[in-house]
Each structure stands twice: as C-alpha cells, then as structure tokens.
Amino acid sequence: MSTEIGTVWFVGAGPGDPELITVKGRGLVERAGAILYAGSLVSAAAMRWAPADCVVADSKEMTLEQMSSWLIAQAGRCQTVVRLQTGDPGLYGALIELVQPLDAAGVPLQVVPGVSSAMASAAAAVESLTLPEVTQTVIFTRVEGRTPMPPGESLAALAAHHCTLCIFLSITLLGKVASELLAAGWSPDAPVVVVHKASWPGEEKIVRGTVATIQALCREARIATQSMVIASPTLGARQWTTLAKSKLYDASFTHRFRRASVPAENLTLESP
Structure with a gap:
C-alpha cells in the first residue's frame, strides 16, 4: 500500500460504445487501482x-x-483512482459537486474529456450540426423539468436563435419541447431527430420526425430514456440538391497552405 495520496481521474467514458473512450481514458482504466463508474449510464x-x-x-x-467518500478512501490506498462518467465529465455531470470535497481533503485530481452523446448522435444519424450559410451555432441545453432553468435560458428563448439545438435529458418532455419550439417560431414541419443510446452496440435507435410528430413517433418506438433530441435547420442536408460549400476548400479561396486556382467571380455557391 502506498503512503502517498493517489490521484482521482474524472474520465469521460463517451456516449456508450466502449471503444469511444479516449486512448488516455482507456490507459487510466488499464492501470487503475479503483474505479467508480456510473452504472446506469456507462456500459459495464x-x-x-x-x-x-x-x-x-x-x-x-x-x-x-457517498461517492466523494469512496473516492477519497480509495485515493488513500492506490495511486490511480478513476471516476468513469458518461459522455464528457464537464457536461451535465456532477463534476464540481464531486471535486469540491476532494479539494477540501487535499486529494489531487485531473479531468479527461470524453465524446458527448450530442456528437455521437449526430454521427449515428449522419448529420452535421453546422453548415455554411445555414447555421454556425450549436446550443447544448435541456428543457425545464424538475431542474429549473436560469433566467433567459428557457428552450423557447434559446430556440429563437433558430440554430442547432442539442437537447439533453428531455426525452420524457417531448410535448414541452415541441411547444417551446413552436413558441419560438419553428414550423410544425421543422425536422427533429431523436437518437436513443447513441453508439451502444445493438441498442441504438434513430427516430426522425418533425416538431409536430416526434413525440408520437418516439412513443411508438418505446423510447423514454437515454436519448438525445436534435432540432436543427441542418437536418436532412444529406438529401439536399443544393448546398453552400465551405469557403476553406473553395478553389477561389487563398490561405497559407494553398493559393486560389479559380477567380472568385467565376464560382457561384448555392444555398439550400
């Protein structure tokens, strides 16, 4: 047993697929003397x-x-203690609540980021969260439930920007999600995609609908837990016949790695 206090590592396990943990995170798991994992969300x-x-x-x-006490006790007996959290530790994780008692106890700690379910859901659905001339902004949020939202952060207020919304922890409140989007001026026909257990082998489900239909479709699919709701003007772009292209890769665009090969006035970019 070591006489030195070990380090507690808060590691993002990623969205579900064990192979989506980072290389650094896997290395810490491989040499850990103790691991506290979120069993309701992290795959065993x-x-x-x-x-x-x-x-x-x-x-x-x-x-x-109890979690803080367990981590502190394990740091007293082994050099590497891992707190394995779903997604990324800094996003809807009780990171600071767990860090403060460790700080008070003088236990060193570090954080390893992880792949968020927002990114995994977009990947599963083969969607881009941003597109040139459509939206360049992504908002990570949730609809108000038992946890209140701070002033100015209601879904309706955020949805008024008409950018991409990745809505966490809200699958049981899809009716409220729809009403907030409609209040913000979204069309009932605006596309919405719900991804249940993004990246979980054999358990992932993808449901595509609209603001008006997504709640009923998710009920039919019996989806009521662990789901990401994405509402965005970019959804479905894979099937668009016209698409504004990135300026970075435009033949008329000069940057430090490549000079323009076509005059800018010779190119016409189409918007969706």
Whole structure:
C-alpha cells in the first residue's frame, strides 16, 4: 500500500460504445487501482480493460456524499483512482459537486474529456450540426423539468436563435419541447431527430420526425430514456440538391497552405 495520496481521474467514458473512450481514458482504466463508474449510464463493458485486482464500484445507488467518500478512501490506498462518467465529465455531470470535497481533503485530481452523446448522435444519424450559410451555432441545453432553468435560458428563448439545438435529458418532455419550439417560431414541419443510446452496440435507435410528430413517433418506438433530441435547420442536408460549400476548400479561396486556382467571380455557391 502506498503512503502517498493517489490521484482521482474524472474520465469521460463517451456516449456508450466502449471503444469511444479516449486512448488516455482507456490507459487510466488499464492501470487503475479503483474505479467508480456510473452504472446506469456507462456500459459495464468499459470495465473490460480494468486490472483483475482493481476495486470496481457502481455509483448508481450512491449519494454524492457517498461517492466523494469512496473516492477519497480509495485515493488513500492506490495511486490511480478513476471516476468513469458518461459522455464528457464537464457536461451535465456532477463534476464540481464531486471535486469540491476532494479539494477540501487535499486529494489531487485531473479531468479527461470524453465524446458527448450530442456528437455521437449526430454521427449515428449522419448529420452535421453546422453548415455554411445555414447555421454556425450549436446550443447544448435541456428543457425545464424538475431542474429549473436560469433566467433567459428557457428552450423557447434559446430556440429563437433558430440554430442547432442539442437537447439533453428531455426525452420524457417531448410535448414541452415541441411547444417551446413552436413558441419560438419553428414550423410544425421543422425536422427533429431523436437518437436513443447513441453508439451502444445493438441498442441504438434513430427516430426522425418533425416538431409536430416526434413525440408520437418516439412513443411508438418505446423510447423514454437515454436519448438525445436534435432540432436543427441542418437536418436532412444529406438529401439536399443544393448546398453552400465551405469557403476553406473553395478553389477561389487563398490561405497559407494553398493559393486560389479559380477567380472568385467565376464560382457561384448555392444555398439550400
């Protein structure tokens, strides 16, 4: 047993597929003496790389205080302690709530980012969250439920920007999502995609609909947990017949790696 206090690593496990953990995150799992993972959200398959003698605990039935105490205790007995969190630790994770007790106890810690379910959902659906001349802004948010939203952050207020919305933790509130989008001026026919368990092998489901139909479609698909809701003017662009192209790769665009080969006035870019 080491006499030094070990380091607690908050590691983003990614969206579900164990292979989407980062190389650094996997390396920490491989040498961890103790791992506390969010069993309700993180696939147990992520434990496949843990050493045989690693102490593994599931946090799904723990309170924050119990989790903090467990991490502090394990840091007293081993050099590498991993808190394995779904997606990225800094996005809808109880990161700061867990960090503060460790700071108070003098336990060193570091954070390793992870792939967010927002990115994994867009990848699963083969959608781009941004497109030239359509939207260059992505908002990560949630609809108000038991957790209130700060002033100015209602979904209707954010949706008024008519950019891409990645709506977390809101699959059971799709009726409210739809009403907030309509209040912000979105068309009932505006496309919406819901991805359930993005990247989870054998469990991923993708439902495409509109603001008006997505709730009923998700009910039919029996989707009520662990889903990302994406509303965006970019959805469906794969099938568009006209598309504004990126200026960076435009033949008329000069940058430090390539000089323009075609005069700008000779190119016409079409918008969707």
